[in-house]
Amino acid sequence: MDLRHLRYFVAVAEEENIGRAAARLHISQPPLTRQIQQLEEELGVTLFIRTPRGMELTQAGELFLEEARNIRSLVEQATERTQRAGQGKLGRLDVAIFGSAILDAIPKLLLAFRTHHPDVKVVLHTMTKAEQIEALRQRRISVGFNRMLTPLEDIGVQQVAxxxxxxxxxxxxxxxxxxxxxxxxxxxxxxxxxxxxxxxxxxxxxxxxxxxxxxxxxxxxxxxxxxxxxxxxxxxxxxxxxxxxxxxxxxxxxxxxxxxxxxxxxxVDLSCIYRKGDQSPILAAFLETVDDYRKTPPSLRAEA
Amino acid sequence: MDLRHLRYFVAVAEEENIGRAAARLHISQPPLTRQIQQLEEELGVTLFIRTPRGMELTQAGELFLEEARNIRSLVEQATERTQRAGQGKLGRLDVAIFGSAILDAIPKLLLAFRTHHPDVKVVLHTMTKAEQIEALRQRRISVGFNRMLTPLEDIGVQQVAxxxxxxxxxxxxxxxxxxxxxxxxxxxxxxxxxxxxxxxxxxxxxxxxxxxxxxxxxxxxxxxxxxxxxxxxxxxxxxxxxxxxxxxxxxxxxxxxxxxxxxxxxxVDLSCIYRKGDQSPILAAFLETVDDYRKTPPSLRAEA
DNA sequence: ATTCGATCATACCCAGAAGGTATTGGTGAG
DNA sequence: CTCACCAATACCTTCTGGGTATGATCGAAT
Structure with a gap:
């Protein structure tokens, strides 16, 4: 069985007529007939009663119609959610901070990021510089804030302010x-x-x-x-x-x-560090927000 | 996208290695590579990070893995339930009865049917003979009990007792x-x-x-x-x-x-009537139960 | 009663896509 | 520096989904 079978089945069930369903699916009638037959054969269940006036669902067919619609909507949801995740708009970002950085920049930055990425859950962790680098390498965090940072082999640096x-x-x-x-x-x-x-x-x-x-x-x-x-x-x-x-x-x-x-x-500088080569779209979006923040004159920065 | 893509994706995600996943799926490695690429391209999302040691899920990939497992289990459930429905083991049977038939045979019959088909919901309706035939033709019921029934063009009769x-x-x-x-x-x-x-x-x-x-x-x-x-x-x-x-x-x-x-x-006879040509497996199962009942000596009939 | 229209089923052909084999490219371990 | 391992690519084969033409069946209308 195949998602195509479900799509075809739902169309036939809704139209109660193979010809009309085929038109709706932009295919011709015979292949649709065959696909429905295949589906029935694979399930071992008669889904339709063939009448001279069209196709009528059996009880099992009605049940399967519900399930098929369910599955199809779930597939749609899954692709949408995955695409949003792929665009960095859904997911989770673990961020390390240190003591005094929370005073000004971090809240404003997080606010700016949140407004554009409301479905990304930002989790804050308080760590020292060394802990941050360790945590980055272990993938426990994706980005860390600190001062006086220098790029390393595997760690990139982006200035915040x-x-x-x-x-x-x-x-x-x-x-x-x-x-x-x-x-x-x-x-x-x-x-x-x-x-x-x-x-x-x-x-x-x-x-x-x-x-x-x-x-x-x-x-x-x-x-x-x-x-x-x-x-x-x-x-x-x-x-x-x-x-x-x-x-x-x-x-x-x-x-x-x-x-x-x-x-x-x-x-003093405030910068953030991240794994070089981290392809995460959420990180990319976050670094972009950081860059915007850096380029915004302090007077225009949103209040947290 | 296709259920095959989901199956392949889950295998690769679980094995974290295309070669092993291909072996598990009983196909060779290159087609699997291509299917994963197709899936990523269709979604527009990078699902895996290719490392020299194998395939690693991105955050979006992890999300999609959950969704894919979900969908696959739903598909499995749907086929199982539909198959059970197709065997007359899941669904609903509307039965018409008349006043005094409920005294003896009907309860015993329903008990016998229930024990073999516990997931079929039997709904009882009290109707006169004429109402039963009308309701049968309108498909509001699938079977009716009455006395002194004669077969009609479209109505079959099965004797109960x-x-x-x-x-x-x-x-x-x-x-x-x-x-x-x-x-x-x-x-x-x-x-x-x-x-x-x-x-x-x-x-x-x-x-x-x-x-x-x-x-x-x-x-x-x-x-x-x-x-x-x-x-x-x-x-x-x-x-x-x-x-x-x-x-x-x-x-x-x-x-x-x-x-x-x-x-x-x-x-007096007690019989049941049904639509001739009704292919419903639930009806078939019910009529079989009726036939068993008829052939069972009264002394052996289960008490309701 | 017969013809016509509608519907689903069947037969056959073609093109595209899935799968297979052979090979390449890149990376890390010994 | 070489080997082992992994994914990617190139190219071929096979299978199957889709198209066209046609058949079978039933109901309605002439």
Whole structure:
């Protein structure tokens, strides 16, 4: 048996007439007769009573008609769903994120992706950079977000955004009263730094820049992420360099100030990584969304 | 697309290797490759990632695998169910009965049929003889039970049973005290007769036999069916001729007595009618059950 | 009663597609 | 660097689905 047999059978059952059914199917009558005979023979069941006025379903035929319609609609559904899956519009995307990336870009990105791909289930996993690469290779995730990523043999990188570094200070702090803050001012005040793990990180590069400028920053505390860092700033532990996106953290008494004479590379990138050669259309669609996001001026980015 | 494509696809997906799948399908590898390519092309979706180690499902492929298995099992189910329907083991049988036939034969017959065809839903309709024939022609029923049926052009008859006529009398009635009852005794006692409608009926023949014997029975009351007739006997309205099967009606004070010298044809038949040329396997199975029943000695018939 | 029209079935032919054999191309392991 | 393995390609054969022409049967209308 064959889907063709079902199509033909349904047509004959509906028309109750082989000739009309054949016309509807755009074939001639004799082959249709033969196909119906074949179907009956294969099933070993008489599906139609032949009358001089046409074809009439037997009880078994009526049952089979229901089943055939059922099967045909299921086949149609299956092709549609599979095609949507093939276009990246249906399925699942496992995404790894790290602590502070969830502050700004990720929610907006996911929102943008969701609006165009509502039937893709996005599953978030919190992982460090090393864990992300491991998980990518094991296919547990399809894409990961992190900073300071370099392409590998099997891992591709796509930039999401570049953020300036701002200085989080208490509003009553000495630096907050200055008209402008210079890079060199960092050497005079205790610094809260993060992250502790997951080196190399942006903070290592900042410390390197300090060394090049001839001073060692005073590190008052090392913490795990931006949220904790800003919390310590609020508690008077000193000042803290944070990416722009951390400004969504509104701690009472904490303000975010730009530095006026920052050296080159005094900024952090946010990128995502994926398996090179991953053909998944969902990944492709996601990376396209990322690319659109990157090219959109921050002012136009949708609010999450 | 074709059920063959689904079968092949599932095999390749399960083996993750075209060669092994081809072996399992008893075809050679190249045609299988081509069929998979065709399927992918028709869907417009990449279902497999070709690796040097074999074939690996894409996400869309995994979805399609589920759907394909689903469809295949549905097809299998459909053929099985249709085949059972074609053997008269699944479906529906509309049966017409009349008042007193339900007393004995019908329940036993239906029980016997049910045990061999548990998935055939039997629907009972109460109809007169004329209504049954009408309903048969309109295909609202497939079989009808009645008495004194004669074959018609388009209606076949199958005998179910022949029953003797007994005389229902009160135990304190004069006739009940006689050692034996003769046919001629009927002329001396008021008779309750049934049915009123649906002539010709067995009672007309009985009255005819009386005439031939040279007397007119005294009809005290005409009622619709045997149940009412026996009830009136219990109420002292006279005696009533009933088919054997009415003895299942145990009215207080009523006994059923045989007549010792009944003329030929002093009995009633129970038959069923059906459309000549009805090919329904369910009907065929039912008529076979009826035939078995007819050939079974009454003592061996299952109790309903 | 007979003819005509409609319907399904049969006979026969052709083309296209499914399957087979032989071979190539590419990749990873020894 | 070679071999083993896998999928893909090329080409041929066979089978079957579809087309045309025709037959068989039944009902309706003349």
């Amino acid at each position: 570049i953020e300036d570094l701002l200085l989080a200070v208490r509003a009553d702090h000495a630096l907050a009263r200055q008209p402008s803050i210079r890079f060199a001012d960092l050497q005079d005040h205790p610094l809260v730094v993060f992250p502790t793990g997951a080196r190399p990180s942006f903070i290592d590069r900042v410390i390197g820049l300090c060394s090049e400028s001839g001073f060692q920053p005073q590190i008052s505390q090392e913490v795990g992420d931006a949220v904790t860092g800003v919390a310590l700033v609020a508690g008077g532990f000193g000042v803290c360099l944070v990416p722009e996106s951390a400004t969504t953290l509104q701690f009472p008494g904490v303000v975010y100030l730009p530095l006026t004479d920052t050296p080159p590379n005094f900024c | 022949i029953e003797d006529l007994l005389l229902a009398v009160r135990a304190d009635h004069a006739l009940a005290r006689q050692p034996s009852i003769r046919f001629a005794d009927l002329q001396d006692h008021p008779l309750v007769v049934f049915p009123t409608g649906a002539r010709p009926s067995f009672i007309d023949r009985v009255i005819g036999l009386c005439s031939e014997s040279g007397f007119q029975p005294q009809i005290s009351q005409e009622v619709g069916d045997a149940v009412t007739g026996v009830a009136l006997v219990a109420g002292g309205f006279g005696v009533c001729l009933v088919p054997e099967s009415a003895t299942t009606l145990q009215f207080p004070g009523v006994v059923y007595l045989p007549l010792t010298d009944t003329p030929p044809n002093f009995c």
